[in-house]
Amino acid sequence: MTRANTTLPEILSALFPEGHSVTVEDGLVSGEGPFRGGRLAVIGIDGDTALGVDGACRLAADVLDVVRRGDGTPILVAIDSDSQRMSRRDELLGLNEYLAHLAKTLLLADAHGHPTVGLIYGHSAAGAFIATALATRVLVGLPGANPSVMDLPSVARVTKLPLDRLEAMAKDTPVFAPGLDNMVRTGAVEAVLDPDRPLAEQIAAVIDALPVEDTRDRAGRERGGRPVAETIAAQVIRDMRLG
Template sequence: MMLAEILASLFPEGHSVTIADGLISGEGAFRGGRLAVIGIDGDTALGVDGACRLAGDVLDVVRRGGRTPILVAIDSDSQRMSRRDELLGLNEYLAHLAKTLLLADAHGHPTVGLIYGHSAAGAFIATALATRVLVGLPGANPSVMDLPSVARVTKLPLDRLEAMAKDTPVFAPGLDNMVRTGAVQAVLDPDLPLADQIAAVIDAMPEDDHRDRLGRERGGRPVAEEVAAQVVRDAALG
């Protein structure tokens, strides 16, 4: 599903969403109010400039007040691994973007990630995974790290990793694996109005992050919930 189709399904009454240099920004009428949209389109890599622009868009929504929901639509490459971006401290810019989404959430703005294309690594973590809830569309291809990169880091043969990925979704790429680990809450139906489906996601939004529980229930991360709980208990003991 292309971005233009997504926007038409989200905003049948029209919208002001624009795309410039692969970055999405704007809003449209939604449930008697507005829905703000930011994101990345066209498999664009996310660098320091893009992260700053998207973070600024999120902060603008927060400054206006209210409880305007924010949709983060993603079809990106990974982070831009250029010499310039790395020397400027790309990791800090990506962290800043993620923090603005957490800030918006803390101020009462429902944040929903929508992965409709590719995304990977830091760009995926700082955008779609930084929202309260992440949903996907059929055909999306997210990954935290592709298997050839995992092979280089772990020094394990690629064919062995490909075999392991069939039974171990926690590091395997692809939408189905992200659903099994709980990272993606649900896959939307492109044949139904996306406005209604996103509204339903917002209405059912949990009060806290329950992705580790979903991962346990779906068999993709069987021990993450208990490990996280143990860390919290140990931290509370000082």
């Protein structure tokens, strides 16, 4: 694989040298292949495709099909997407609920013994990023990936802060800044994989090392990207338990 701009065919060839059944239709990725004596299911988005209600339903159905089998098959969520599809039709149909449903199916799969790993190899942003890659137990990236929760011009429109001020803040505060390195610093991305090492071995190692609980807040604190998120989240949980 190359050091940057890795393509989905390259990823699939590296994961499944013996062949696979993964297909791409309308930018939606679905299928599986042989992996460590069993199977690895793959869903995702390719080609910088926007995620709308139809796509969210299809991907959610694929995840639920894996869960129904009940065999513990891991699920890899491979992502090179645009943001959510912000068309009038999708918004009127309740796009936010469809995205939430997709995220919940991934959480359900994880709770039923299907390890979920996100792999971002291209672009992703906003609701599409949150409902797919960030809904997995752990997210890793390949060099050249460009994730963001919200680009800075959009942040400027929402917060009413000048773009140049946000750009200055982003240099010191990773939560304001898009990009793979900043996502690593905040703990959202666990690690950047090495394109010179076999991808299948690295994904297998990620699955074997999956944490029992969500460690992203702790990673954000340790890496200096979100120094107080862990403390605040813990306080909220304590307050909720106290009623």
